[in-house]
Amino acid sequence: MKKKFKWLSSYAVTSSGAILEPKKEYKVEQFTEKMVESWVKEGAAEYIEENQKEKKKKREE
Amino acid sequence: MAARSIIAKIGQKANFKKATTWGTAVSANESGAGLNFKNISGVICSKGYHPLVEVDMPIAQFAYLGADQPLDLSITTDMLYSPGALGTMIAMLFGTAGEPSGDGSAKTHTIKFASSISDLFGTLAIGVPGQVWEIPSVKPYSWSLKASAGGLIEGEIKAYGNKLVAPASENEDLEDATYDDRDNRLLFHQATLYVDDYDSEGSLTTTHRVNSFEFSFVRSMKADMAIGDTYCVEPVEAEQAKFSLKVGFPRYDSNTADLLSKMYSETYQMGKLIFEGATISGDDKYTLALWFPYMKIKPFGVQYEDVIKAEIEFDLLKASDAPEGFPDSMPALVLINQRTTDYLG
Numbered sequence: 001m002k003k004k005f006k007w008l009s010s011y012a013v014t015s016s017g018a019i020l021e022p023k024k025e026y027k028v029e030q031f032t033e034k035m036v037e038s039w040v041k042e043g044a045a046e047y048i049e050e051n052q053k054e055k056k057k058k059r060e061e
Numbered sequence: 062m063a064a065r066s067i068i069a070k071i072g073q074k075a076n077f078k079k080a081t082t083w084g085t086a087v088s089a090n091e092s093g094a095g096l097n098f099k100n101i102s103g104v105i106c107s108k109g110y111h112p113l114v115e116v117d118m119p120i121a122q123f124a125y126l127g128a129d130q131p132l133d134l135s136i137t138t139d140m141l142y143s144p145g146a147l148g149t150m151i152a153m154l155f156g157t158a159g160e161p162s163g164d165g166s167a168k169t170h171t172i173k174f175a176s177s178i179s180d181l182f183g184t185l186a187i188g189v190p191g192q193v194w195e196i197p198s199v200k201p202y203s204w205s206l207k208a209s210a211g212g213l214i215e216g217e218i219k220a221y222g223n224k225l226v227a228p229a230s231e232n233e234d235l236e237d238a239t240y241d242d243r244d245n246r247l248l249f250h251q252a253t254l255y256v257d258d259y260d261s262e263g264s265l266t267t268t269h270r271v272n273s274f275e276f277s278f279v280r281s282m283k284a285d286m287a288i289g290d291t292y293c294v295e296p297v298e299a300e301q302a303k304f305s306l307k308v309g310f311p312r313y314d315s316n317t318a319d320l321l322s323k324m325y326s327e328t329y330q331m332g333k334l335i336f337e338g339a340t341i342s343g344d345d346k347y348t349l350a351l352w353f354p355y356m357k358i359k360p361f362g363v364q365y366e367d368v369i370k371a372e373i374e375f376d377l378l379k380a381s382d383a384p385e386g387f388p389d390s391m392p393a394l395v396l397i398n399q400r401t402t403d404y405l406g
Contacts, residue, residue, distance in 0.1 A: 009092050009239075010401075011241070011400070012240065012241050013241070013244075015095065015238075022401070032116050032236070034236075035236060036236070038091070039092055039237065042092060049243075
């Protein structure tokens with residue numbers, strides 16, 4: 001599961017009142033996976049690949 | 062599953078998305094499609110009902126549902142500086158938008174009048190407890206903005222819809238849609254009204270202290286039925302578009318007397334109703350401006366009460382030349398907000 005995404009669209013607000021600002025990164029868990037998947041599919045957001053350090057740290061854990 | 066026994070609008074939402082084929086719904090569950098509204102009326106099944114009448118039938122034995130008659134929708138909102146999907150509806154009514162200008166986070170959207178608005182419509186998806194309903198094709202035909210004596214500024218969009226689909230076939234869910242904003246509403250005290258004599262090289266300098274106003278823009282449309290169709294064809298303009306501005310003056314003063322003399326002398330006016338809200342960045346503020354390049358004062362009098370008041374209506378016309386600094390020779394709307402994309406994109 002992807003953990004983070006970057007908002008690519010204009011300043012936006014979700015139904016629950018969460019604010020999405022252009023080029024800022026957010027955790028997927030702040031929203032729903034389905035919601036973020038839909039935004040990525042339409043090009044309003046993109047997933048951020050976890051860097052190698054984070055992956056290694058996770059493996060060690 | 063929400064309780065279907067209670068049809069409550071509280072907690073429900075609606076989305077609107079531009080579509081391309083009249084009668085065909087598109088998914089409105091996308092970013093930017095959230096529709097800010099406080100009420101929608103006219104969401105009904107509008108099929109004709111035809112009981113059979115024959116002389117030897119003392120009571121009808123058969124009845125038929127006919128085609129869907131056009132829905133007449135009304136959507137009211139406390140107007141926003143960044144109206145999102147509602148802005149798309151307003152831009153559809155004007156007919157021309159475009160990519161915004163501005164290098165920083167503040168973007169300027171100039172929305173102008175087009176002679177025809179054919180092919181401009183969208184899908185409206187509406188939540189009801191446990192279900193989503195949709196109107197595949199919705200075409201705006203009027204917009205008004207009004208306020209009196211303080212508070213929020215109410216906007217109303219009227220639109221024709223082709224039919225109600227309940228439950229929706231294309232829109233099963235509404236939750237992925239985002240709004241452009243939910244804050245930053247227009248407030249009465251943020252408004253300034255300028256009106257001066259028309260001069261294509263002149264500028265606006267005179268402000269008027271009004272205590273009520275109503276701007277309205279109507280395109281009278283005809284939505285006809287055609288043989289073989291189960292819903293109306295795309296509505297088309299049936300008359301000239303009409304723009305008007307009614308303003309109330311709390312006192313009959315020298316300003317009002319001046320406008321009365323301009324009415325008698327038939328001096329055309331030009332004007333602007335501008336709202337400025339919070340700062341976006343630097344000197345840029347959230348802004349909504351309605352520009353009126355050529356205004357005709359309609360005959361008016363005064364209300365002879367304890368305090369003498371006046372209400373003046375301006376017919377908003379097309380100028381031969383746009384006054385300097387105006388976006389167009391016809392009434393136009395300019396929004397400054399943080400939206401980076403075309404309202405009609």
